[in-house]
Amino acid sequence: MPDERACNALTVIGVEGDDLSRLGADAMDSLVRARLVVGGRRLLAAWERHRAPRSSAQRSVDLTGDIGRALGELAHLVADRQPAVLLASGDPGFFGVLRRVLGVVERSRVRVLPARSSVSLAFASIGLPWDDALVVSAHGRPLDAAVALLRGARKAAVLTSPDNPPEVIGRALREMRASADLVAVCSNLGTEDELVAEMDLDSLARGSFDPLSVLIIVGPGGLPILGWQAQAPLAWGLPDSAFAHRAGMVTKAEVRAVVLGKLALPPSGVLWDVGAGSGSVAVECARLCPGLAVFAVEADPPSAARVAANASNHSVAVHVIEGRAPEVLVRLPDPDRAFVGGGGPSVLDAVIARMRPGGTVVASFASLGRASDAATKLGNLVQIGLARAAPLEDGSWRLAAENPVFVAWGPEPASGSADTSASGGDRS
Secondary structure (H helix, E strand, O other): OOOHHHHHHHEEEEEEEEEEEEEEEOHHHHHOOOOOEEEOHHHHHHHHHHHOOOOOEEEEEEOOOOOHHHHHHHHHHHOOOEEEEEEEEEEOOOHHHHHHHOOOOHHHHEEEEEOOOOHHHHHOOOOOOOOOEEEEEEEOOOHHHHHHHOOOOEEEEEEEOOOOOOOHHHHHHHHOOOOEEEEEEEEEEEEEEEOEHHHHHHHHHOOOOOEEEEEEEEEOOOOOOOOOOOOOOOOOOOOOOOOOOOOOOOOOHHHHHHHHHHHHOOOOEEEEOOOOOOOHHHHHHHHOOOOOOEEEEEEOHHHHHHHHHHHHHHHOOOOOEEEEHHHHHHHHHOOEEEEEEEOOHHHHEEEEEEEOOOOEEEEEEEOHHHHHHHHHHHEEEEEEOOEEEEEEEOOOOOOOEEEOOOEEOOOOOOOOOOOOOOOOOOOO
C-alpha cells in the first residue's frame, strides 16, 4: 500500500521519449491515482493512449500553453492533499521543469522519478562519454549568451529551442570562426522518430532541424585518441630530443619554458602557434591544457608533417594548418593566446589584430632589431642567454654558449576566470 507521502505528493515523472510502457510500477501507480495529470501535448497524448478507461474525475492540463496556470493548479491540488502527476521529458531535474515546480510547491511534497536525460541519451547515441561536457540551454536566453559559453569548449551539448534551433546555433558559431571535430544533431530521442545526424559546422549552419533537439559539439581536441590511457606528468620545457625537427630548427627547451610561462595558458580557448616549425610550442600547449583548441600554422610542407607527427607521438590534439601567414590566418577562429615563432612584422601585426580581448601574444626573435619593434607593440622584452654544459674527455665539463634569443610578449593577461555558468529551460 503506498505511503501517505506518495498519496498526497506531486509526483514528477520523467519519461523517455513518449513510451510510457517503460515506466516502473511506482510511476504507473502514481498516474492511476492522480486527480490531475499535467504535461506537454505529446506526453498527455501518450498517457491517453496508454491508460485503461478511467473515471472522468481525472483531469489533464496541457503544460505547453500556460505553464504558470498549470503549475498553479498543481500547487492548489497538492495543498488540498490530493495526488497529482507532472509528466516531463527525461530527467526533470536536469535543465528541466523541476526548478519551476519548486517555486510553487514545497520540496517535501514533491517526489521525482527521473528517466535518462536527453543529454545522456544523445552522447550515448554517438558513443562518447559526457562527464567532461559543458551543457548549455538555449531556452529563454539571448543567442549571444548561449554561444559565448560554447566558444572554446572542448565538448558541449546545447538544448536547442524554437527561438534558437540547431541551425541558428551553427550560423552563430561559423560567424565567430569556431571549429569542431564533430557535430551531431539528436532529435526525438527514445521515440520511433529518433534521428541522430553527424555533420560538420557548415552543414549544420545550412541545414534545417527539429528545434527541440540536443546539439552536440565536440572539439577541436575533444575526440578520444585510440590507445591513449594515462595522463602525462605535469612538465614543460621538454627536451629538444622529445620532438622531431630539421637540423636543430626547434625552439630550445629553456626558451620554450619561458614562452609557456609568458603565455599564461587558460584551461580552454583558442591558441595559435604561427611559424610552428617542429610544433614544439603547440604540442606542449596542447599537452598542458587539453581544453585548448591548438592551431599550428606552418608554410613548409615537410615541417607541417613533422608537427602532425610530433602531436601524434605526444597523444595530443593539434590542428596543423599548412599555409603562409598572414594570409592563411583568415581560416582560423580568433585566438586567446598566440605564439609567433616566424614571419615578419606583417605576421605579428595580423596576429595582434585578431587577438581576442584579454589575450596575450608571445613572439621570439634571433634579431634584436625585430625584437625591439615587437616590444614596442607588445610592451615587454627579455633576452634569454643559454650556455649548455657538455662533458670533456677528462671527466670535467665545459659550457657552450647558444645564440641569444629575444622574447617579446604582451599585453599582460588579465586576472580572473571566465564565467561558464549556464541556466536552463525545460523540455516538457
